[in-house]
Amino acid sequence: MAITAERRDDFPILRRRVHDAPLVYLDSAASAQKPERVLAAVDDFYRQHYANVHRGAHTLSAEATDAYEAARTRVARFINAPDARSVVFVRNATEGINLVAHAWGRRAIGPGDEIVLTVAEHHANLVPWHLLAAERGAVIRGVPLGSDQRVDLDALKGAMSPRTKLVATFHVSNVLGVLNPIAEIAGIAHEAGALLLVDGAQAVPHLPVDVQALGADMYAFSGHKVGAPSGIGALWVREDLLATWPPFLGGGEMIRTVAIDRSTYADIPMRFEAGTPAIAEAVGLHAALDYLDEVGMQAIWDHDRALARYAIERLRRVDGVTLYGPEGDDRGGIVTFNLDGVHPHDVASALDVRGVAIRAGHHCAQPLMGALGVRSTARASFWIHTTTDEIDLLADALGEVRTFFAGVA
Amino acid sequence: MGFLEQVYRDAVLEHARSPRNRGTLDPYTVRQEGINPSCGDELVLYLRLQDGLVDDARFEGHGCAISQASASMMTQAIKGRTVDEAEALIGHFKAMIHGKGVDPSLGDLQVLEGISKLHARVKCATLSWVALDAALGAAAAGTAEAPQVDVDAVDAVDAVDAIDAASG
Numbered sequence: 001m002a003i004t005a006e007r008r009d010d011f012p013i014l015r016r017r018v019h020d021a022p023l024v025y026l027d028s029a030a031s032a033q034k035p036e037r038v039l040a041a042v043d044d045f046y047r048q049h050y051a052n053v054h055r056g057a058h059t060l061s062a063e064a065t066d067a068y069e070a071a072r073t074r075v076a077r078f079i080n081a082p083d084a085r086s087v088v089f090v091r092n093a094t095e096g097i098n099l100v101a102h103a104w105g106r107r108a109i110g111p112g113d114e115i116v117l118t119v120a121e122h123h124a125n126l127v128p129w130h131l132l133a134a135e136r137g138a139v140i141r142g143v144p145l146g147s148d149q150r151v152d153l154d155a156l157k158g159a160m161s162p163r164t165k166l167v168a169t170f171h172v173s174n175v176l177g178v179l180n181p182i183a184e185i186a187g188i189a190h191e192a193g194a195l196l197l198v199d200g201a202q203a204v205p206h207l208p209v210d211v212q213a214l215g216a217d218m219y220a221f222s223g224h225k226v227g228a229p230s231g232i233g234a235l236w237v238r239e240d241l242l243a244t245w246p247p248f249l250g251g252g253e254m255i256r257t258v259a260i261d262r263s264t265y266a267d268i269p270m271r272f273e274a275g276t277p278a279i280a281e282a283v284g285l286h287a288a289l290d291y292l293d294e295v296g297m298q299a300i301w302d303h304d305r306a307l308a309r310y311a312i313e314r315l316r317r318v319d320g321v322t323l324y325g326p327e328g329d330d331r332g333g334i335v336t337f338n339l340d341g342v343h344p345h346d347v348a349s350a351l352d353v354r355g356v357a358i359r360a361g362h363h364c365a366q367p368l369m370g371a372l373g374v375r376s377t378a379r380a381s382f383w384i385h386t387t388t389d390e391i392d393l394l395a396d397a398l399g400e401v402r403t404f405f406a407g408v409a
Numbered sequence: 410m411g412f413l414e415q416v417y418r419d420a421v422l423e424h425a426r427s428p429r430n431r432g433t434l435d436p437y438t439v440r441q442e443g444i445n446p447s448c449g450d451e452l453v454l455y456l457r458l459q460d461g462l463v464d465d466a467r468f469e470g471h472g473c474a475i476s477q478a479s480a481s482m483m484t485q486a487i488k489g490r491t492v493d494e495a496e497a498l499i500g501h502f503k504a505m506i507h508g509k510g511v512d513p514s515l516g517d518l519q520v521l522e523g524i525s526k527l528h529a530r531v532k533c534a535t536l537s538w539v540a541l542d543a544a545l546g547a548a549a550a551g552t553a554e555a556p557q558v559d560v561d562a563v564d565a566v567d568a569v570d571a572i573d574a575a576s577g
Contacts, residue, residue: 019412342474343472343473343474344473345448345473345475345530345533346417346473346474346475348529349413349416349527349529349530350413352527352529353411353412353413353416353527360448361447361448361449362448362449366449369449375449375450375471376448376449404413404417405417405422405474407422407426408422408425408426408474408477
């Protein structure tokens with residue numbers, strides 16, 4: 001079912017004005033706005049059910065534990081994980097990737113072992129591996145983009161060796177908007193005996209995700225990008241792997257027994273959740289995933305791709321616009337561009353004063369900026385509530401912005 | 410005057426189009442790099458100090474119209490001033506850009522005041538000033554090659570100071 005403009009009513013923040021203009025929020029790739037249903041669920045949880053989880057001996061604690069664990073089951077169902085036990089709650093995709101680097105990487109990676117990454121990764125999927133490689137004496141192998149601005153799969157195959165222990169890559173690029181062919185990449189990784197970690201931060205909000213069909217071994221995403229509160233995310237790991245990993249952080253909730261000088265650890269997934277978790281945030285994540293299923297993930301993906309096609313067509317007709325990223329059915333709702341002669345931050349400010357929110361900068365993807373031959377770009381990103389009228393407004397404004405800044409930079 | 414025109418005054422755009430004092434100095438008393446990690450913009454400031462005066466100041470690097478105009482106007486403003494005057498100017502500029510009022514000694518720099526209304530861009534304007542502050546500190550300590558300074562970290566502290574001053 002197609003997404004209609006009535007969906008805008010689901011997002012209370014869209015009623016506000018910025019600089020005396022209606023808010024046009026084109027920055028969902030940075031963080032998504034929250035549907036009413038999520039706000040209500042979090043509010044109700046705090047008003048009616050809040051207590052600490054897993055340890056209490058009273059009614060509220062039991063209700064809070066049930067709600068928290070129901071959220072875990074909901075996440076598993078949403079990404080078609082075989083079992084909720086293999087879903088670990090984390091703060092965000094970044095923490096999920098760091099968890100893998102520590103719990104798996106510090107034991108599995110040794111001197112001379114190789115980690116394969118693409119040039120289009122977000123810093124969240126680069127820096128944890130830099131830290132691990134420096135500590136363990138491992139080698140990072142970078143895979144470039146092909147001339148079509150998609151990951152060069154031949155180069156990926158060429159980067160694999162008997163020492164490759166891990167391929168870590170994005171599902172949807174936060175800059176190019178392109179869908180990575182994960183099932184194919186999984187085949188390449190597994191053929192070489194390596195594991196595959198997928199950074200799903202830009203995919204889970206936008207298309208149906210089935211971690212089993214993808215053939216991923218590990219999959220991380222952030223709640224705040226799917227309309228949930230910030231501070232909650234999930235890491236799914238193949239259960240046979242996760243069950244063998246040592247803890248990441250130590251503390252309460254993750255133990256079985258503790259003596260003064262030693263401790264034993266809880267089963268998965270609790271082993272990886274030290275301390276009081278983000279309880280209400282998990283409840284919010286549950287509500288957000290319910291909302292997304294109601295809208296329909298296939299409908300969202302179709303909507304995003306149609307908006308991307310529309311935006312590319314409209315922006316291409318604006319003088320001085322350079323567009324980045326491939327075109328095609330694998331292009332999601334992220335449109336990255338530059339305006340000739342105007343710094344992206346000045347573009348963003350000129351749009352901001354018209355109520356239009358976009359992102360400008362390196363998008364935490366400095367190696368990709370280098371590969372594209374730019375220092376920074378502007379980026380408009382779309383979601384359920386985005387309309388073609390808003391894209392028209394963006395395109396019309398860009399023409400005026402270019403005139404305003406003529407001759408600068 | 411529209412909001413955008415209040416931020417990007419004609420003089421600001423003119424400096425961005427034709428920055429003054431762009432380039433390097435040789436010899437120099439101190440060379441100072443400044444970086445804005447949130448956007449990747451970089452600036453290198455060169456100062457030649459003589460007898461307590463800023464004899465010459467140049468900058469190179471890349472960035473948005475605001476950062477370029479601010480650096481251009483800053484180098485113009487400090488050339489020929491005493492080091493003490495330059496330091497006082499840093500304080501006045503930071504106060505203005507954080508919305509704490511405009512000291513008359515800022516002179517032409519007052520055209521940058523509008524940026525204080527665009528919170529997301531304050532660091533673009535302060536990058537060169539944070540670099541100047543660090544450069545003068547390095548020069549006082551006899552260091553010619555100053556370690557890189559991060560405007561993100563410095564400006565966060567300045568912003569909290571500004572809030573404290575406003576509320577206290």
